[in-house]
Amino acid sequence: MEKITQRELLPGIHLCCVQTERFRTGTFSVRFLRPLRQEDAAKNAMLMNVLARGCRAWPDMRRLQAACQEAYGAVVGPELRQYGEVLAMGFSAAFPDDPWLPAGSRNLERVIRLVSDLCLDPDTRGGLLRNDYVLSERQNLRDRILAEVNDKRTYARIRARALMCAEEDYGVYPLGSPEEAEKITHLILTRYDQSVLAASPVRVFCCSSAPFEQVRDAVLDAFLTLPGGGERRMPETEIVDSAAVLRSVTEYTEAEQGNLVLGCRLGGYIAPQEQPILEVFNRYFGASHTSRLFRTVREQRSLCYSISSGYDRHKAVFSVSAGIAFDKRDEVMEAVLEELDRCRVGDLDPGDLESACRGAASVWRMTGDSGSALDGFYLGQELLGSSARPEELAALALEVNPEDVVRMAQRVQPELDYFLRGPEKEAET
Amino acid sequence: MILREFAEFGITRYTGVTESGLTVCVFPRSGLRTKHALLAAKFGGCDLRFSYRGRMKEIPAGTAHYLEHQTFGMPEYNAAMKLSAAGASVNAFTSSDKTGYHFTCDEGFLENLEELITFVTTPHYTEESVAKERGIIAQEIRMRQDQPGRRVRTELLKALYEHHPIREGNLGTEEDITRVTPELLTLCHEAFYRPDDMILCCAGDVDPEAVFALASRLLPEKPRRKMPERDRCGEEGLTPVRVRTETEMSVSMPVFLLGSKLTFAPEGKDWQRRLLLADLSCALFLGESSPLYASLYEEGRINRNFSCGVTDFPGGAVCTAGGRCADPQAVLGRIVDAAESFRTDRETAERFRRLQKAARGNFIMALDSLPGLCHTQADGHFMGFDGMEAPAVLDGLAPEEAAAFIRETFRADRLALSVVRPTESGKG
Numbered sequence: 096m097e098k099i100t101q102r103e104l105l106p107g108i109h110l111c112c113v114q115t116e117r118f119r120t121g122t123f124s125v126r127f128l129r130p131l132r133q134e135d136a137a138k139n140a141m142l143m144n145v146l147a148r149g150c151r152a153w154p155d156m157r158r159l160q161a162a163c164q165e166a167y168g169a170v171v172g173p174e175l176r177q178y179g180e181v182l183a184m185g186f187s188a189a190f191p192d193d194p195w196l197p198a199g200s201r202n203l204e205r206v207i208r209l210v211s212d213l214c215l216d217p218d219t220r221g222g223l224l225r226n227d228y229v230l231s232e233r234q235n236l237r238d239r240i241l242a243e244v245n246d247k248r249t250y251a252r253i254r255a256r257a258l259m260c261a262e263e264d265y266g267v268y269p270l271g272s273p274e275e276a277e278k279i280t281h282l283i284l285t286r287y288d289q290s291v292l293a294a295s296p297v298r299v300f301c302c303s304s305a306p307f308e309q310v311r312d313a314v315l316d317a318f319l320t321l322p323g324g325g326e327r328r329m330p331e332t333e334i335v336d337s338a339a340v341l342r343s344v345t346e347y348t349e350a351e352q353g354n355l356v357l358g359c360r361l362g363g364y365i366a367p368q369e370q371p372i373l374e375v376f377n378r379y380f381g382a383s384h385t386s387r388l389f390r391t392v393r394e395q396r397s398l399c400y401s402i403s404s405g406y407d408r409h410k411a412v413f414s415v416s417a418g419i420a421f422d423k424r425d426e427v428m429e430a431v432l433e434e435l436d437r438c439r440v441g442d443l444d445p446g447d448l449e450s451a452c453r454g455a456a457s458v459w460r461m462t463g464d465s466g467s468a469l470d471g472f473y474l475g476q477e478l479l480g481s482s483a484r485p486e487e488l489a490a491l492a493l494e495v496n497p498e499d500v501v502r503m504a505q506r507v508q509p510e511l512d513y514f515l516r517g518p519e520k521e522a523e524t
Numbered sequence: 525m526i527l528r529e530f531a532e533f534g535i536t537r538y539t540g541v542t543e544s545g546l547t548v549c550v551f552p553r554s555g556l557r558t559k560h561a562l563l564a565a566k567f568g569g570c571d572l573r574f575s576y577r578g579r580m581k582e583i584p585a586g587t588a589h590y591l592e593h594q595t596f597g598m599p600e601y602n603a604a605m606k607l608s609a610a611g612a613s614v615n616a617f618t619s620s621d622k623t624g625y626h627f628t629c630d631e632g633f634l635e636n637l638e639e640l641i642t643f644v645t646t647p648h649y650t651e652e653s654v655a656k657e658r659g660i661i662a663q664e665i666r667m668r669q670d671q672p673g674r675r676v677r678t679e680l681l682k683a684l685y686e687h688h689p690i691r692e693g694n695l696g697t698e699e700d701i702t703r704v705t706p707e708l709l710t711l712c713h714e715a716f717y718r719p720d721d722m723i724l725c726c727a728g729d730v731d732p733e734a735v736f737a738l739a740s741r742l743l744p745e746k747p748r749r750k751m752p753e754r755d756r757c758g759e760e761g762l763t764p765v766r767v768r769t770e771t772e773m774s775v776s777m778p779v780f781l782l783g784s785k786l787t788f789a790p791e792g793k794d795w796q797r798r799l800l801l802a803d804l805s806c807a808l809f810l811g812e813s814s815p816l817y818a819s820l821y822e823e824g825r826i827n828r829n830f831s832c833g834v835t836d837f838p839g840g841a842v843c844t845a846g847g848r849c850a851d852p853q854a855v856l857g858r859i860v861d862a863a864e865s866f867r868t869d870r871e872t873a874e875r876f877r878r879l880q881k882a883a884r885g886n887f888i889m890a891l892d893s894l895p896g897l898c899h900t901q902a903d904g905h906f907m908g909f910d911g912m913e914a915p916a917v918l919d920g921l922a923p924e925e926a927a928a929f930i931r932e933t934f935r936a937d938r939l940a941l942s943v944v945r946p947t948e949s950g951k952g
Contacts, residue, residue, distance in 0.1 A: 117555045119534070120889040144828075156821065160813035164878035167885030191885040195533065227822075235827045241776035242829075242848060247670045349774030349947050352666040384608035394602070397656050400663035418667045446609065453611035453631075460630050464558040465892075 097463065099484070100307040101473070104299075104315060107327025111473045112310045113302040113466070119195050121303035122466030123206055124174070124187035125214055125318075126474065127295035130330035131180045131264045137271025138279060138287045139184055141229075141236045143173030145284060146213050147186070148228040153209075154218040166205050167191045171213070176471070178478045179332030179409025180264045183298070184291075186210045189467065192303050203305050204313045211317035215292070224288065229281040236276045240268070244348065247515060248401075251354035252416060255513040258344055259358040263333060265410050293322040296329050298474055302466035334411050336363045338508035350517040353421045357431060358511035361411040361503075367481030369503075371455060371491040373408060376503040379451035380404050380438060381415055387434040387447070388415065398427050409478060413507050421516050428512055438504035443497050452493050459489035525550075525736055530912055533891055537901075537912065538732035544743040545720025547905060550732035551897050557630040559728030560894040561637050563644050564624040564902045567591070567716030569694030570838045571621075576715045576752040583712065584703040585689070586661070586696020589618040590654075591709050593661060595625070595644060595717075597653050603643035612636045618694050620837035622906055626895065633730055634738060641724070641742045647713040649706040662698050672779045672944045675771055676846065680781045680942035683766040689756060690837050718747040723905045725898035756839045759788055764940035772947045779944040781846030782856050784933045788840055795836075796909035797917050802834040802843055802933075804918065805926040807879050809866065809934070810845050814875075816862045825855055836907075843933050852943050863934030868927045876923035883918050 097115035104110050129139055153159040163169045169190035176183040190206045217224055244250050253268060260266035299318075301310045338360040365373055381388040381404025388402045402417035419427050437443075462468045462485040469485075476483055525540035525548070538550045567588050574581055596604040596616070607614040612629035625644050629636050668674050682691045692700075726735050762785050773779075786802060789795045810817055810832040820826045830847035849855055866872075890896050900911035932938070 118892050120892045155818065157813050157815070157818045160811070161875075161878060164813060164882040168882030168889070169885070189889060191888040195888050196885075231822065231824060234824055238777060238827060238848060239829075243776075245672050245775045245779070247774075248667075351669040352663065384602075384604045384614065390605070393660060397659040400660050400667060418663060420663065420666075450609035450611070454608065454613075457611040457630050458613075461558045461628070464556045 108297040110299045112307045116304050121190045121192040124300045126183040126185035126298045127291050129182045131182050131267050133267045136267050137275035140270040141232050144232045145228050147173045149218045150212040150216050151218050152212045169206050181330045194304050207313045207317045215320050223285045224281045226281040237273045240270045240273050247350050247354050251356050251515040255356035255358050259511040293325050296327045300470045332409050334364050338510035341509050343512045345514045347518050352418050353516040355417045356513045357415040359413040360508045361413050362506040365408045365411050372495050372499045372503050374455040375451045375495040376500050378454050383454055385447045385450045392430050398423050424514050441501045452495050455492035456489040459485045540736050542740045545746050547723045548736050548739050549725045549901050550735050551727040554729050559633045560628045561726045562624050562626040562898040563724050564622045565717045565722045566906050567623050568619050568621040570689040572689045573755040574752040584700040585692035586700045589695050590704045592616045592618045592623045593657050594649050599648050647710050649709040654706050665695050672773050672775050676779050676781045676942045676944045679769045680783045683769040683940040684764045686765045715752045719743045723902050725901045727894040727897045769942045771944050773944050775946050777848050779848050780852035781844050782939050782941045783842045783844040784938040786841040791908040793909050800917050805929040806832040808926050809930045856941050860936045863930050866930045868923045873923045884915050887915050
């Protein structure tokens with residue numbers, strides 16, 4: 096069994112340590128929590144990529160990669176995750192754990208040091224981040240932003256979110272805009288880096304065979320130079336309680352297939368104890384082979400290859416996505432809303448509901464079999480104000496009853512019907 | 525069953541062959557809740573011509589994939605839904621050489637395994653079900669057509685090969701799939717979904733003997749008919765059919781993939797060695813720790829999206845490199861120039877040693893993935909090698925071999941370049 100220890104090492108700096116012998120792969124991450132805001136989006140997206148270019152100890156990508164290879168192929172990279180309107184930016188690492196390496200390898204300590212070097216000890220010029228690295232990553236960021244259109248399904252989801260939450264920070268594109276990226280200089284980014292280090296809550300996660308004390312000591316030693324003294328205020332997510340009137344938007348691109356997104360609100364904050372209900376409802380409605388949407392829209396009516404629902408519990412939003420023929424939009428949307436109505440009035444299939452409960456429980460129980468899944472799980476729970484463990488949520492999922500699911504379905508308020516489709520001249524509603 | 529310990533990696537493997545000829549392989553892993561099973565048949569997108577029951581058959585591209593979709597349908601129910609109802613996460617895939625059906629669960633493993641073996645080996649294809657599936661598969665084909673990464677790869681393979689069925693893609697076209705009938709699916713099921721040409725791999729806290737007993741009970745007999753003989757159009761030369769191919773799509777900047785065919789070796793250990801050498805050579809020449817990658821990145825010609833690697837399929841393999849970039853032709857030129865002058869010096873030899881060390885570490889980490897264990901085992905089984913022996917093979921590779929491989933593979937006359945360009949309206 097694993098041993099989980101969560102401690103505040105220093106003000107605003109928390110360590111979650113999972114000690115287990117079950118894995119050959121160790122997982123380590125350091126994340127700085129930032130609010131998702133338009134003015135900082137491009138800087139957030141660029142900063143870790145600039146830091147990943149090199150540090151004083153490993154000043155360029157070649158030497159940095161050499162260090163990773165010497166750490167038995169450790170995979171260390173920048174990461175930007177989103178939980179509602181909170182960005183978790185930093186570095187994550189996967190590495191072969193010490194029991195599987197020659198005695199005395201101390202790979203854990205080596206990886207922790209490498210990550211701290213990247214975060215805290217960049218290769219600077221006159222105290223500023225290197226201008227050549229900033230210019231190069233600025234161009235890369237601009238390319239990445241523009242390239243989002245390449246993946247039509249993801250692009251449709253991004254557009255739907257931006258349109259539905261246009262007045263909220265949630266509508267901000269996490270990579271920012273090309274124009275904002277263009278304004279970032281090495282001076283601006285250096286100042287921003289300093290403010291991130293000094294004022295962001297820091298979350299450190301480690302899953303390995305090492306006991307808490309060993310991890311704690313290595314982290315404290317490696318992150319000794321992290322600026323202290325200031326307040327590290329937790330960013331928050333604004334929840335919109337009720338949806339606006341449902342509106343329909345169509346956008347055009349060069350595509351063979353249309354991508355439909357139905358964006359919905361969940362009518363207010365999702366309490367920690369409601370997580371299993373939301374997960375079960377989601378699986379019942381659109382996120383499994385036994386879901387209503389899969390059964391009806393795909394299997395019975397052959398309207399699509401892919402259709403699924405999903406949610407962001409931190410923002411209390413819910414969505415349905417489907418890849419469909421251009422002329423099937425109305426038919427699919429009607430079918431989706433029809434299925435939602437059936438859930439709202441309690442027209443539920445008991446067998447499928449039981450399947451949804453079992454599926455949800457199973458996924459949570461299996462979370463403990465992956466270090467990286469545990470990493471995401473514990474940070475997500477903390478940001479939701481929950482101290483639940485995977486097995487506790489699994490047990491609660493099995494207790495979800497039809498009334499719970501009906502209540503959750505009734506909370507789903509469609510707000511945006513978005514369709515990204517190939518070119519056709521005639522106008523659409 | 526035969527037990528083999530890989531003590532260095534803490535892995536135990538049981539293998540055996542049932543009376544029906546089915547190969548069964550189990551990796552017991554205590555302490556994990558997750559359990560995984562994969563049942564794979566040696567029938568993939570490249571199997572378009574074969575001799576069976578004394579006659580040569582030619583089937584439409586995409587047939588293996590169509591069969592995969594239809595196989596979940598049982599006379600009275602849908603097996604994917606049944607497994608999902610039991611709390612399992614179930615799926616399937618069709619690659620160039622095989623079709624795999626798999627599930628992950630934490631409870632009811634043997635019951636789920638029984639369902640897996642039962643539905644995969646029960647052919648039930650009707651006019652109605654085949655017609656209904658056609659629309660779903662057509663949407664899947666269109667979804668892939670909108671993915672520039674897939675388009676650029678498909679076009680590259682067409683530029684490299686003249687006849688090889690890899691050109692056709694695993695899904696076929698919308699026109700191809702109109703020719704798939706229930707009779708064709710039944711025939712292919714009979715010819716290829718036969719226990720003596722399949723493998724069952726399981727991993728997790730499972731009892732190997734129980735798995736073997738279940739497989740033996742459900743599939744008691746060896747098929748009487750002779751196995752089909754596959755015709756994959758023979759070996760092709762190493763030069764590409766076309767050196768450049770271009771497509772237009774709604775992308776922000778050109779997406780490119782360059783590639784070179786590898787010299788073919790018969791399936792088996794030699795093929796495994798060749799693939800591992802190709803992988804390591806790619807990393808040495810174009811990986812993030814290489815001088816070429818660093819200079820291309822620093823010049824802004826490539827970004828983190830750039831990658832290189834090896835893809836193998838029945839009767840061949842290609843070495844590829846690509847990503848997004850404004851001037852793919854310039855990148856190609858730099859690669860050709862660097863390959864020509866690539867020599868083994870002290871620095872290269874040291875980098876090669878580090879890459880071997882990293883590859884060993886990556887192998888160790890990959891052992892944590894139960895699906896990964898099963899899929900690697902199935903890959904090796906059909907290609908005639910043992911994936912668990914990769915570390916030993918890697919240790920036996922030398923930097924001089926890699927240098928020779930790089931000079932030969934990335935020669936100008938061996939390379940084809942595939943580019944997806946932005947349409948006028950799609951430019952960012």
